[in-house]
Amino acid sequence: MNTKHQKILIKGTIFVLLVALIFLLSRYGPKPFNLLGPLWEELNDVEEFHSRRERIIRFLISLGPYSSAVFILLQALQVVVSPIPGELTGVVGGYVYGKLFGFILSTLGLTLGSWVAFELSSILGRPFVEKFVNKKVLEKFNFLTTNIGATICFLLFIIPGFPKDILCYILGLSGMRLSTFLIVSTIGRIPGTYLLTIQGASIRSEEYSTAVLFMVISAAILFLAYLYRMRLLQWIKSRA
Numbered sequence: 001m002n003t004k005h006q007k008i009l010i011k012g013t014i015f016v017l018l019v020a021l022i023f024l025l026s027r028y029g030p031k032p033f034n035l036l037g038p039l040w041e042e043l044n045d046v047e048e049f050h051s052r053r054e055r056i057i058r059f060l061i062s063l064g065p066y067s068s069a070v071f072i073l074l075q076a077l078q079v080v081v082s083p084i085p086g087e088l089t090g091v092v093g094g095y096v097y098g099k100l101f102g103f104i105l106s107t108l109g110l111t112l113g114s115w116v117a118f119e120l121s122s123i124l125g126r127p128f129v130e131k132f133v134n135k136k137v138l139e140k141f142n143f144l145t146t147n148i149g150a151t152i153c154f155l156l157f158i159i160p161g162f163p164k165d166i167l168c169y170i171l172g173l174s175g176m177r178l179s180t181f182l183i184v185s186t187i188g189r190i191p192g193t194y195l196l197t198i199q200g201a202s203i204r205s206e207e208y209s210t211a212v213l214f215m216v217i218s219a220a221i222l223f224l225a226y227l228y229r230m231r232l233l234q235w236i237k238s239r240a
Helices: 003-026 038-043 048-062 064-080 086-124 135-140 150-158 164-172 178-204 208-227 229-239
Strands: none
Touching: 003 064, 003 086, 048 064, 048 086, 064 086, 064 164, 086 164, 086 178, 150 164, 150 178, 164 178, 178 208
């Protein structure tokens, strides 16, 4: 067995052990609220987003002591293959587990998913990444595969609306050290994760004014990021 295969085996073993540890600790971790609030029943037919959110909440509640472990893996999965929007799972985390634990569990899941995406890209290379990332998008951000520095990558992670899941795959091709990537991606995701968690927790505790306030703040930030997206991208490219 050559060195490359040994590294892959070691990383795979670490991943399996981490998942096992998550399920073990989940029995002693935060449990979801047992009942859905009255607001939820009023909104579940408003639009598909609310309907999907309700289904995820009921699913997590049904898992009992393993609920938090499955939520972490669900957050990780949405980074790797994006089966559901990250905004949805972020709000659900705050609604089901509260501000503190919702934020912690979401952060753990996003970090785990980012690590997996980065490693898959690094090990399997560009042909594999092209299965997940459109070639035009990959070419647009091809400058990220050069050694552009941790600060630039941090800015990309912290910019609202930027495709952070895709960024994990692209940076896997860059030769960036894993430790640097994990620090940059984890800290860069914190503001967005916190905003989503607060929204969910505020709805759960019926602090509707707080929920609306954070929704407006999130929408305003996204709108500004969209308006100035090209300028931001050009500035980042010039720094790179």
